[in-house]
Amino acid sequence: GQSLEQPSEVTAVEGAIVQINCTYQTSGFYGLSWYQQHDGGAPTFLSYNALDGLEETGRFSSFLSRSDSYGYLLLQELQMKDSASYFCAVRDDGGYQKVTFGTGTKLQVIP
Amino acid sequence: DAGVTQSPTHLIKTRGQQVTLRCSPKSGHDTVSWYQQALGQGPQFIFQYYEEEERQRGNFPDRFSGHQFPNYSSELNVNALLLGDSALYLCASSLGQGQNEQYFGPGTRLTVT
DSSP states (O other): OOEEEOOSEEEEETTSOEEEEEEEEOSSOOOEEEEEEOTTSOOEEEEEESSSEEEEETTEEEEEETTTTEEEEEEOSOOGGGOEEEEEEEEOSSOTTOEEEOOOEEEEEEO | OOOOEEEOSEEEEOTTOOEEEEEEOOTTOOEEEEEEEOTTSOOEEEEEEETTEEEEEOSOOTTEEEEEOTTSOEEEEEOSOOGGGOEEEEEEEESSTTOSOOEEOOOEEEEEO
16 A cells, blocks of 8 residues: 655744645655645645656645655745645556545744 | 536534535536545545446445436435544546546535534
8 A cells, every 4th residue: 555654743933934745655656735724624636746856836846756765845934824735646556546645744834 | 617616514413313415516627536634634435426427435334325417416425423523525626537627616514513
């Protein structure tokens, strides 16, 4: 099966940069996705990495190293509204329809 | 452009009862996946529907069943409710089965007493 590990909580200052790490164990790999979820809200897709390297989308960037089974989400110029939970996710190797989510990282942005 | 909608928003049921949750996918999407999210946890995949058939299933018992209609909307049914079924049930839609970008609905908060 799949397993993904993330830090449970991260605190960062408004305007700063924060990195949220994700390590995964899979027997097959179809890429790493990131989702944001505010308290009481629905998960929102942020990014997807299929190949090694950095993908940038505005203030958010996502990195993947397939050889290390590791990825991270980088949030720059943090804003208070970035306070949310962030999940990494992989598609199942036994059937690509199933998506397994990590345990989630709760980011708190402080003034 | 309507996003993913789910109904009801909240639901309270008693152990042993049955519940049906509903989902309408984002306009143009044909695939619906259901997830269960316990408090403080990541979403857990229940199953996915495409072309009105269940395509893959997560580690959930047969008490969890579903359906997809010709208009791509979907239902999740849970029989013989247990206290442990209390969770947020999320529906996600996409165009095609293997898409990495899924659009989630606001969820149905189910409480079993």
